[in-house]
Amino acid sequence: MTEAVLIDMFSTENNGRKHSIEPLLRRAMTIVGEQCAVEDLSVYIMYCQTFGCDTNDARDSFLHALRCFQGLKRRIELVSNASVAATLYTIKQKLDQKNASVVKIILPLQRKAAMQVYVNSLFTEVYTIGFEILSMDSGDNNLQPSVGQHCESDSLTGQQLDLIKSDIHMHLGSLRANGEFTILKSSLIPDTTFIHGFSTRTGGISYLPNLESLNLFSSPKRKDPEAVVAENVRRLAKAVGFNPERFHLLKAAHGNDVWIMGKTEPDSYDGIVANQKGVTIAAPGADCIPLLFSDPVKKAYGAAHSGWKGTLLGVAMATVNAMVSEFGCSKKDVLIALGPSIGPCCFTLSQEEAIAFHTIDPKCVQRFESPTPSIDLRKATRILLERGGIPGENIQDHLTLCTSCHPDLFFSHHRDGPNFGTQIGFISVRN
Structure with missing residues (x-):
């Protein structure tokens, strides 16, 4: 050492x-x-x-x-x-x-x-x-x-x-930023009502190879400190137009708990819903799927973090159900965008773990006979949302380039190891 x-x-x-x-x-x-x-x-x-x-x-x-x-x-x-x-x-x-x-x-x-x-x-x-x-x-x-x-x-x-x-x-x-901001946006979520997007890895000040440059998550186990991440958030906020002082990144635990903003915040949760103007909520993703939810009718919105465990636990529908129960949203009005995540080209599980995805639909698993089948998290998420009552046309997943395959655009835990950076999906209602 x-x-x-x-x-x-x-x-x-x-x-x-x-x-x-x-x-x-x-x-x-x-x-x-x-x-x-x-x-x-x-x-x-x-x-x-x-x-x-x-x-x-x-x-x-x-x-x-x-x-x-x-x-x-x-x-x-x-x-x-x-x-x-x-x-x-x-x-x-x-x-x-x-x-x-x-x-x-x-x-x-x-x-x-x-x-x-x-x-x-x-x-x-x-x-x-x-x-x-x-x-x-x-x-x-x-x-x-x-x-x-x-x-x-x-x-x-x-x-x-x-x-x-x-x-x-x-x-x-x-400090000088490394690269320009590249924000991916969903054509489903109305820009006149919501500020939203999925960050990529450029436009920030983080300098370590696997964290460079717009890392948006700090952990005691990684080398990017909170002060640097806060500066990256501030720059992102200035670029897209939200208030960094009213920014909430959910506390992911690979489960299906959802926090209703305004109620007591739990220690960890993988979904968050709100209907407050000027408050930006966000979900992290560095292979796991960051999902954004919007209801233009009720002006309610949500974000969720869905890894393979959260996908099986139904965190996406849990977030929708929270919007329905808390804000009176209708499932036919909820628009959902899936952000960049790891694709079946790079993500595998053991055959025992893959059985649960095969049970959802055989199309969610490739090479099922293999000791390490490939898993399509995005397909599984879409299927579970549609079964939960979300119209297929209300789900957008073509933004989801494989994070592991595109090191120039995205951070990836699978590719980069334990000291990895994180991008986010963010959303708020315009004032």
Whole structure:
């Protein structure tokens, strides 16, 4: 596992002053030399680029101090910017290029609380990050480990937290998007009444190969943090015209539970229905089917996430039934669009698991005699919807290109593995 050390020298009172930098850096590099035995360890030093000190003088001071540590044979890189968020995010990109997920941050005590907020916002649980306190007293060589410790004097005010959040938001908002937005829309759902569409993978700021660029889902088990996903959502919202502050992505669990917006939100659910203007709901999909439901008569709408388990459990009809029972919708008025998902060309199950789809209709299974038959989730979904009372002409599934077959357009768990990105289907009623 690749490891790295980050030395936080961002405090403004130390930048550009050799007499302050050198003793602090000496003690920081002592930690690196004595406690970090990894031969190819990467060391990053972050410092402020502006705030009243001359950039060249500050850099020269650091370089002068670093000459003392050339014998450590470490790869040491200075990373500077006027913004902590910009500096730390640049370092994160360097860590990801080297696949470094174990990071020790050496920093003064008064910086720990702020740095913890930055780390929580820009990293996920995929990374193992520890903190080590760097004494600010040049005559004190006692280095105090602080991993997991909480210091009351190290807390932040509400104003400080707001400044950190603003710093992160401003930096991520300044990043250049990778590609243009390509939104797939259904010709069934009336554009005059509903804002809707299915996202593809371009137009966002995510940079990791399997997440690039418009990843719209964050998980502790993946490398894209919530702050980056929130910026991707904000950009999508601006492009298509919905309010990102009133955006709800359902909490998929591969079941058939449906949340009626306005009632108590459950911990997990695979369908969501609403009739509120200005509220955008969305379903994720990275092989599973994102479905969008609309009733132009009642101005009600819904979204559902349907993987193979959810398909068998009937999540699509459960979402329709919730619209009927809660908003008085008629099945003949409900229009349904199936978004991009994995096709039978790429999706297989064991023969035992495939029996349930064969029972729905033999056409849902290809090569049934094979140990791993191919499954057509879209055909199964359409059949179940029509049996539930939805007219066939009210179902549109020709948008459903295979996500696994089109890496230029879509994310795919099947194709990309566990650190995969996610597209969504989204819908709201126009104000």
